[in-house]
Amino acid sequence: MNNAPVRVVVVDDHPVTRFGVVMMLSQHDLTVVGEAATGEDAIDVVEQANPDVVVTDLRLGPGIDGVGVTTAVRALPNPPAVLVLTTYDTDRDIVRAVEAGAAGYLLKDAPPADIVAAVRDAAQGLTVLAPAMAQRVVTHLRSGRAELSERELEILRHVADGMTNKEIARALFISEATVKTHLVHVFTKLGAESRTAAVAIARKDGLLDE
Numbered sequence: 001m002n003n004a005p006v007r008v009v010v011v012d013d014h015p016v017t018r019f020g021v022v023m024m025l026s027q028h029d030l031t032v033v034g035e036a037a038t039g040e041d042a043i044d045v046v047e048q049a050n051p052d053v054v055v056t057d058l059r060l061g062p063g064i065d066g067v068g069v070t071t072a073v074r075a076l077p078n079p080p081a082v083l084v085l086t087t088y089d090t091d092r093d094i095v096r097a098v099e100a101g102a103a104g105y106l107l108k109d110a111p112p113a114d115i116v117a118a119v120r121d122a123a124q125g126l127t128v129l130a131p132a133m134a135q136r137v138v139t140h141l142r143s144g145r146a147e148l149s150e151r152e153l154e155i156l157r158h159v160a161d162g163m164t165n166k167e168i169a170r171a172l173f174i175s176e177a178t179v180k181t182h183l184v185h186v187f188t189k190l191g192a193e194s195r196t197a198a199v200a201i202a203r204k205d206g207l208l209d210e
Contacts, residue, residue, distance in 0.1 A: 006123045009034040011042040011056035028116040039064025043072045051080045052123040058086035067100045074101035081122035104128025160199045
């Protein structure tokens with residue numbers, strides 16, 4: 001990045017937290033060029049502000065989450081690096097972020113100096129993962145655990161809530177046949193023979209939020 005200041009967009013749905021991150025970065029000679037509270041707004045802000053790094057929370061309320069933001073901005077013509085800064089540290093969340101193209105994944109209770117250093121490293125094209133976290137990613141990928149698509153997970157969550165295929169189709173504005181097709185894929189990926197078994201396996205593997 002030469003000697004030019006690192007340009008950052010901060011994405012967090014909690015105003016107080018977002019303000020704190022912006023203040024912390026600004027006090028360390030990082031230039032915050034945009035903020036957003038939702039995933040949808042984040043993509044618009046990034047396209048307009050052209051930052052070097054996007055610092056985003058993982059959970060952003062309804063709509064696009066931090067992984068979706070990562071996927072979208074990494075697909076731009078001149079993509080910024082993405083650093084996920086969150087309170088969630090499950091293996092699946094970390095893997096999802098890394099697979100989407102995130103340069104790093106840090107927890108919000110990390111020392112400010114570590115977060116600032118991570119932003120600068122990400123701007124330089126480096127990967128920012130603590131050794132222990134990187135090992136967890138490798139272990140998770142080697143375990144061969146099934147990874148469901150977002151739509152498959154969405155449908156399985158509804159199944160776990162006791163909804164019928166017809167109710168799921170109505171809730172998601174898709175056909176009942178489409179729901180059945182997704183469930184077939186879910187059963188195949190999880191090695192399950194029933195809806196109950198699929199939900200049980202998914203919970204055991206940490207694929208469903210408790």
